[in-house]
Amino acid sequence: MAVAVITALIAIAVGIWLSYQIHWFPVQASTQAKRTDHLYHVLVIATIPIFVLVVSVILYCVWQFRMKPGEELKDGPPIHGNTRLEVFWTALPTVLLLSMVGYSFVVLAENEKKPAHEIQIGVTGQQFFWSFQYPPSVTGGAELNSYELYLPVNETVHFNMRSKDVIHAFWIPAFRLQEDLVPGITTHYRATPDRIGEYPAVCNLLCGVGHSLMRTTVHVVTPAAFHAWIKSQLSASTASTTTGGASG
Ligand SMILES: [Cu+2]
Known part of the structure; x- marks a missing residue:
């Protein structure tokens, strides 16, 4: 023993x-x-x-309790119940499971708690790519639609996710967060990136033949770099509309 x-x-x-x-x-x-x-x-x-x-x-x-030679035809002792043991093996898992x-x-x-300040970013999933919508409250100007995801570090972002066709799932492994995008409704999650770098974002629900290509990069940058990026995107989009949108 x-x-x-x-x-x-x-x-x-x-x-x-x-x-x-x-x-x-x-x-x-x-x-x-x-x-x-x-x-x-x-x-x-x-x-x-x-x-x-x-x-x-x-x-x-x-x-x-293995069978020993000569015990082939023997049966075990007739036992019925053991209250103390049964109470123990019911109570212990109950306590363990409830605490976990x-x-x-x-x-x-704690992860879903609304902080005092957060920014809103729209996520649109469609076969087979992602696009992101930055509202005027974030850009300080016109709404920006981009195929790139930039986030300022140490700022909570509330993602508002919509699908244009089938169900997708927006998964950022480095954030440990994922939520489904369901046609007809808007789903959400909050993330507070706290490390500058580039991380993959992946569609994690089989959504068609191009599913494996439905990936993008999350750029977590300093607030200054974030605002510079927004500004460059805004001027690029106004430039392309005033020149007749040559790039389409
Ligand atoms: Cu997908």
Whole structure:
């Protein structure tokens, strides 16, 4: 018994150590990503002792209660119920599950909380590309429609997502956020990018033959670079309309 307990404790320790060595996810580029990853790691650590316990009980029973020579026609002892054991194996998973669900709920609520200040950006999905709408409240001028997604760092953005045809899903792995785009309704999520860089945004629902090409890049830049980009896009779009839109 002592050997079994020590082996189990070593297995738990090795499992938890391994969970720190494995890089589960891409780089964290939003405050939501940090909370989500922390939640994930807590869940992994909570499940390691349970996994070891279950496997230990299985191995012990396989070894202890195996059929020995001469027992081929024997039946097991007639046992009916064990109240203490049944209460234990109902109460423990209930407490564990409720605490994990509770923590997940807190993280979700925290990720979706409306901050004092946020910017609105429209996301349009269609077979097989993305476009982004920056309203006058963001551009300080006319509304801007672009095929590029630029975001200012450390500013919460509220995405308003619409689909023109079928269901798509707007997934930014580095932000750990994803939501479906459903024709006829507008869906939302909030992201607070907190790391300057370029990250992929991917359609994560099979939407047709061009689905695998439905990707773009999220550019997280300084607020100054963001406003400079908006300005350059606005002047480019007015230039193309005044010259008759040669580029189409
Ligand atoms: Cu798609």
